[in-house]
Amino acid sequence: MATATLPHTHPLPERNPGTPFDPGALEGALVNKSAVERRAATLPTRRTVKKEWQAAWLLHAIRTIDLTTLSGDDTPGTVRRLCAKARQPVRPELLRDLGIPHLRLTTGAVCVYHEMVPVAVEALEGSGIPVAAVSTGFPAGLNPHRLKLQEIEASVAAGASEIDIVISRRHVLTGNWKALYQEVRDFREACGPAHMKSILAVGELGTLKNVYKASMVCMQAGSDFIKTSTGKEAINATLQNSLVMVRAIRAFYEQTGYKVGFKPAGGIRSAKQALDWLILMKEELGHEWMQPHLFRIGASALLNDIERQLEHFAYGRYASMQYQPLG
Numbered sequence: 654m655a656t657a658t659l660p661h662t663h664p665l666p667e668r669n670p671g672t673p674f675d676p677g678a679l680e681g682a683l684v685n686k687s688a689v690e691r692r693a694a695t696l697p698t699r700r701t702v703k704k705e706w707q708a709a710w711l712l713h714a715i716r717t718i719d720l721t722t723l724s725g726d727d728t729p730g731t732v733r734r735l736c737a738k739a740r741q742p743v744r745p746e747l748l749r750d751l752g753i754p755h756l757r758l759t760t761g762a763v764c765v766y767h768e769m770v771p772v773a774v775e776a777l778e779g780s781g782i783p784v785a786a787v788s789t790g791f792p793a794g795l796n797p798h799r800l801k802l803q804e805i806e807a808s809v810a811a812g813a814s815e816i817d818i819v820i821s822r823r824h825v826l827t828g829n830w831k832a833l834y835q836e837v838r839d840f841r842e843a844c845g846p847a848h849m850k851s852i853l854a855v856g857e858l859g860t861l862k863n864v865y866k867a868s869m870v871c872m873q874a875g876s877d878f879i880k881t882s883t884g885k886e887a888i889n890a891t892l893q894n895s896l897v898m899v900r901a902i903r904a905f906y907e908q909t910g911y912k913v914g915f916k917p918a919g920g921i922r923s924a925k926q927a928l929d930w931l932i933l934m935k936e937e938l939g940h941e942w943m944q945p946h947l948f949r950i951g952a953s954a955l956l957n958d959i960e961r962q963l964e965h966f967a968y969g970r971y972a973s974m975q976y977q978p979l980g
């Protein structure tokens with residue numbers, strides 16, 4: 654049985670510095686809703702992930718999770734427990750029974766509100782797991798701009814190395830793309846060395862065309878990642894809105910040579926969904942975009958189901974199948 658680790662074979666790409674505001678890049682935005690719907694509907698039926706590879710894909714999915722708690726009743730205790738889970742997302746006995754006792758596995762990051770950043774930083778010390786802070790008046794993004802910048806700076810000073818900002822939806826809904834660019838540009842400057850994930854809150858943007866344009870503007874303004882949702886909107890990550898965003902990522906890469914990451918978030922709770930999004934990334938953007946430096950799943954409850962599915966591989970109906978590393 655294979656005992657190899659899941660390799661990280663790609664050198665980290667240069668960080669997206671952003672570009673000047675280019676409204677011309679938005680004009681050609683052709684989003685054919687029914688074509689998007691058709692394509693998204695085919696993804697869950699794909700046979701790309703053969704049964705014998707599924708355990709490897711699920712273990713890989715764990716590496717891409719931004720393990721999240723964003724609740725009003727978060728306490729240092731719940732955050733410490735979450736961080737312990739991020740350090741050891743799968744029980745050692747289960748890894749042993751999968752035949753990979755020495756696999757070094759952690760989640761991609763831990764994602765919390767600002768007040769919990771110091772607790773998470775301390776709990777994750779020495780693990781190499783980054784702390785991501787949601788910021789800029791998450792989730793509605795309606796705080797004064799000046800306070801949003803201060804909030805980012807405070808989270809970076811407290812040790813967050815990733816900042817998940819929310820955009821002002823009104824700039825999208827009123828077609829004020831220049832204002833959106835300037836807002837996100839300011840956020841990027843406030844982030845400094847911390848990587849910035851721009852949350853579009855796609856469920857509140859009205860149309861898929863707006864989703865595409867907002868994605869482009871956020872990338873022009875220097876986003877390291879674009880992220881679908883806060884998890885608090887009525888509609889969060891779907892394969893349709895994700896498809897539009899990853900196509901924008903591809904177009905931005907073709908135009909500028911910069912690789913921007915993608916983070917679906919909100920309502921992703923099953924191992925099957927995690928596989929659907931990994932397939933989306935592989936088919937639309939290729940292997941590198943499945944790696945944690947370019948792909949994260951924001952989720953509070955996904956890990957439990959992945960662990961349950963891994964148990965099937967160790968003890969249940971798939972137990973005879975061999976684990977193979979996802980290279």
Ligand SMILES: O=C[C@H](O)COP(=O)(O)O
Binds near residue numbers: 723919921952954
């Ligand atoms: O950014 C992450 C989301 O808030 C997580 O949403 P979820 O609780 O539906 O998994």
